[in-house]
Amino acid sequence: MLEIKNLHVKLEEEDKQILKGVDLTVEAGKVHAIMGPNGSGKSTLSYVLSGRDGYEVTAGSATLDGEDLLEQEPEERAAAGLFLAFQYPVEIPGVGNMTFLRTAVNAQRKARGEEEMSAADFLKLVRAKAKDLKIDADMLKRPVNTGFSGGEKKRNEILQMAMLEPKMCILDETDSGLDVDAMKLVSEGVNALRDENRAFLVITHYQRLLNHIKPDVVHIMANGRIVKTGGPELALEVEENGYADILAEVA
Amino acid sequence: MALPKAKEDATVARIAGLTRLEGAGWLDGAQADAITRLRAMGMPGRRDEYWKYTDPTSLASVDPVPAAVFDTSDEAPIFDGIDRLKVVFVDGVFDADASDDLSMEGIEIERLQDVAKTDIHWAKDLYGVLETRGQNPVDRPLAVLNTAFATDGIVIRATGKAAKPVHMIYLHKSDSSDAILHHLVKVEEGAELTVLESGPAAARFNQAMEVEVADRADFHHIRAQGRDHERRAVTHIFARLGTESLFKSFTMTANGVMTRNEAVIELTGDDASAHIAGAAMGDGDFHHDDTIFITHDAVNCESRQVFKKVLRNGATGVFQGKILVKAGAQKTDGYQISQSLLLDDDAQFLAKPELEIYADDVACSHGSTSGAIDDEALFYLRSRGVPAGQATDLLTLAFLAEAIDEIADEAIADEILSRLEAWLTRRRG
Ligand SMILES: Nc1ncnc2c1ncn2[C@@H]1O[C@H](COP(=O)(O)OP(=O)(O)OP(=O)(O)O)[C@@H](O)[C@H]1O
Ligand SMILES: [Mg+2]
Numbered sequence: 001m002l003e004i005k006n007l008h009v010k011l012e013e014e015d016k017q018i019l020k021g022v023d024l025t026v027e028a029g030k031v032h033a034i035m036g037p038n039g040s041g042k043s044t045l046s047y048v049l050s051g052r053d054g055y056e057v058t059a060g061s062a063t064l065d066g067e068d069l070l071e072q073e074p075e076e077r078a079a080a081g082l083f084l085a086f087q088y089p090v091e092i093p094g095v096g097n098m099t100f101l102r103t104a105v106n107a108q109r110k111a112r113g114e115e116e117m118s119a120a121d122f123l124k125l126v127r128a129k130a131k132d133l134k135i136d137a138d139m140l141k142r143p144v145n146t147g148f149s150g151g152e153k154k155r156n157e158i159l160q161m162a163m164l165e166p167k168m169c170i171l172d173e174t175d176s177g178l179d180v181d182a183m184k185l186v187s188e189g190v191n192a193l194r195d196e197n198r199a200f201l202v203i204t205h206y207q208r209l210l211n212h213i214k215p216d217v218v219h220i221m222a223n224g225r226i227v228k229t230g231g232p233e234l235a236l237e238v239e240e241n242g243y244a245d246i247l248a249e250v251a
Numbered sequence: 252m253a254l255p256k257a258k259e260d261a262t263v264a265r266i267a268g269l270t271r272l273e274g275a276g277w278l279d280g281a282q283a284d285a286i287t288r289l290r291a292m293g294m295p296g297r298r299d300e301y302w303k304y305t306d307p308t309s310l311a312s313v314d315p316v317p318a319a320v321f322d323t324s325d326e327a328p329i330f331d332g333i334d335r336l337k338v339v340f341v342d343g344v345f346d347a348d349a350s351d352d353l354s355m356e357g358i359e360i361e362r363l364q365d366v367a368k369t370d371i372h373w374a375k376d377l378y379g380v381l382e383t384r385g386q387n388p389v390d391r392p393l394a395v396l397n398t399a400f401a402t403d404g405i406v407i408r409a410t411g412k413a414a415k416p417v418h419m420i421y422l423h424k425s426d427s428s429d430a431i432l433h434h435l436v437k438v439e440e441g442a443e444l445t446v447l448e449s450g451p452a453a454a455r456f457n458q459a460m461e462v463e464v465a466d467r468a469d470f471h472h473i474r475a476q477g478r479d480h481e482r483r484a485v486t487h488i489f490a491r492l493g494t495e496s497l498f499k500s501f502t503m504t505a506n507g508v509m510t511r512n513e514a515v516i517e518l519t520g521d522d523a524s525a526h527i528a529g530a531a532m533g534d535g536d537f538h539h540d541d542t543i544f545i546t547h548d549a550v551n552c553e554s555r556q557v558f559k560k561v562l563r564n565g566a567t568g569v570f571q572g573k574i575l576v577k578a579g580a581q582k583t584d585g586y587q588i589s590q591s592l593l594l595d596d597d598a599q600f601l602a603k604p605e606l607e608i609y610a611d612d613v614a615c616s617h618g619s620t621s622g623a624i625d626d627e628a629l630f631y632l633r634s635r636g637v638p639a640g641q642a643t644d645l646l647t648l649a650f651l652a653e654a655i656d657e658i659a660d661e662a663i664a665d666e667i668l669s670r671l672e673a674w675l676t677r678r679r680g
Contacts, residue, residue: 050634051630051633051634052630052634053626053630073633073638073639074630074633074634075633075634075636075637075638075639075642077634078633078634078635078636079636083634084634086631086634089631090627090628090630090631091628092625092628092631092632092646092649093649093652094646094648094649094650094651094652094653095632095645095646095648095649099645100632100635100645103637103641103645104632104635104636104637107635107636107637107638107641108635108636111636111638143649144631160635164635164636
């Protein structure tokens with residue numbers, strides 16, 4: 001589904017290389033996890049895939065179902081089925097959460113040549129999905145993420161994912177800032193979406209999340225590269241020993 | 252003090268170019284008095300401090316710059332869906348046939364020149380009175396000119412809760428019309444009134460409204476200026492507020508080569524509230540100026556000024572806003588915010604926010620900002636599939652939201668919002 005080859009990325013404004021040849025393939029139906037030290041380039045990878053400004057791809061490619069992602073506008077990537085749950089969801093005062101969700105759902109449908117969702121259908125759907133994530137009516141009415149607690153913001157990301165039903169979901173540290181119960185809710189939300197036509201790339205620092213969302217493959221990213229790939233046991237190893245051994249081994 | 256020669260000449264020429272209503276009863280005296288004041292004050296000039304950011308030339312010149320009639324038939328007239336009493340003016344002249352019957356439960360509506368012939372009328376004690384008070388500490392000669400030469404206007408007195416809003420519709424049919432209208436509004440104790448205004452009015456429009464809001468009375472004013480581009484307009488609202496009264500005024504402006512909206516509001520009774528807000532959108536040859544002066548002269552009053560401007564393509568926005576808290580006006584709560592959203596590099600926003608406080612127990616805050624669309628927010632929206640243009644519009648409307656929130660009536664607020672949305676959508680093609 002997602003195929004990244006030899007991806008090199010530098011900052012547009014500075015002469016700073018951040019990704020130095022990332023190779024990564026995520027197959028449909030699978031959950032891949034990426035772990036790695038702070039500053040290794042995990043968020044940068046997720047931003048570059050979703051089309052944020054400020055980065056320059058100097059080499060390599062990224063495709064979603066064979067389509068070149070890097071050439072597309074962010075909204076085109078979204079309509080093609082790519083979704084990023086942000087590490088730091090953005091607050092947008094003045095735009096109601098509900099309006100935002102509905103605009104997004106219908107914009108994607110329109111881009112795909114599908115019929116827009118009626119107000120009534122939308123309302124029914126959003127209420128049901130919000131309930132699963134314990135997001136109350138008040139949070140739906142408030143401006144997007146504005147004044148939300150850290151955990152509320154993360155749950156709101158998962159609500160958007162549930163509404164948009166993307167096929168490639170990237171979760172950037174969705175577990176950070178969540179209490180134990182919220183972590184369960186969020187994991188259940190993610191697991192409910194797991195199916196053979198959908199794939200996940202879960203960026204996390206903690207094994208704990210991976211107890212709930214069981215990964216098929218675990219990658220270690222360091223200094224702008226995937227330096228090691230293995231099964232779920234790799235995450236346990238990181239939890240036990242940190243990154244020192246792995247980094248020494250690949251150096 | 253004698254006027255500089257050039258100013259004196261300009262003033263004499265302007266006065267000579269105007270004709271007054273004839274045989275208009277007590278109005279004659281009030282207007283003659285205003286002419287005397289205008290001669291002493293002089294017409295505004297480019298060098299006047301109060302016109303530092305806005306060139307008054309085209310508003311003060313003898314002849315108006317012609318303005319083509321703008322076709323807005325692609326959308327329904329604003330406020331059409333709202334049950335209201337229509338008062339229609341065509342190029343500044345009251346049109347009885349196009350207007351509704353001027354009678355409504357809870358209010359009295361008359362034409363200015365008619366009440367002028369009635370010797371004992373409350374309007375006599377209001378005409379030019381608040382305007383004159385509003386000349387201190389700064390001269391507002393275009394308002395004096397209005398008082399001196401208004402040729403029409405509406406006089407409204409609310410004695411109870413008005414059954415529906417009064418809607419002044421200003422139609423523009425002549426390319427060279429130069430309209431001067433003066434309205435008087437008196438909201439009696441405990442009464443409630445909403446006044447709506449819309450339409451381009453004339454090639455050049457000078458409008459003044461004096462509003463007396465008595466104790467425990469509520470006055471709501473919602474004005475829609477636009478979408479015509481060539482209009483030149485100067486408006487003044489002079490209001491005086493009694494105890495526990497409420498005054499709310501909101502103006503939407505879309506386009507217009509030259510607009511100056513002044514509001515001079517005095518809170519003279521304790522526990523009164525004055526809210527004045529504006530949402531302006533300009534594209535290209537657009538100059539829009541909000542000049543506000545709020546005086547707190549009573550205890551425990553609250554005032555809010557919320558002004559937002561969306562500017563693109565070389566448009567200019569101006570805000571001059573002042574809160575004056577007089578000695579003794581304790582527990583004043585004053586808030587003022589003026590912000591512009593610059594959609595490209597060549598738009599500009601000039602702001603002069605001022606506070607002058609002579610009481611010690613007050614809470615006043617003011618702020619002014621100028622900025623572009625937030626890139627982070629824009630990317631967030633786009634990453635969810637919202638196309639860039641639509642995402643920009645959403646963020647633009649979000650920027651205006653604080654001003655629109657000042658409209659108390661939900662149906663009217665929705666109508667304003669839909670016009671702002673349409674304006675943005677048209678620009679996306
Ligand atoms: N816009 C930017 N300006 C300057 N430096 C940047 C920018 N974006 C990323 N970087 C740098 O690139 C490196 C990778 O950052 P990135 O956020 O991708 O790391 P990460 O692996 O997600 O880290 P964490 O685990 O802390 O979230 C860091 O050194 C970071 O400071
Ligand atoms: Mg990160």
